[in-house]
Amino acid sequence: MSNVIALPHRHRAYLRAVADGRAEMTCSRQPDLFIDGLACCDQHTAHQLAENGLISPARPGTPGQRVPAVLTDTGNAALAA
Structure with a gap:
């Protein structure tokens, strides 16, 4: 039995954008x-x-600073499901 939960379309779209850089x-x-x-x-x-640990900053930054977002291992697994 899988622990992966089906994500709504918007969640998956956001994850795809993160994955695409x-x-x-x-x-x-x-x-x-x-x-x-x-x-x-x-x-x-x-x-x-x-x-939920699906995305994270690619590097540390100061509060409020924009940094690249990356998928975590959990985010990659959720997107692949």
């Missing part, structure tokens, strides 16, 4: 996500992806 996130406890330089329309979803 098109996303940045702010360094904060509740990071905001930007795709192609634009703020995502649903920051609640972005927060969920970060809180």
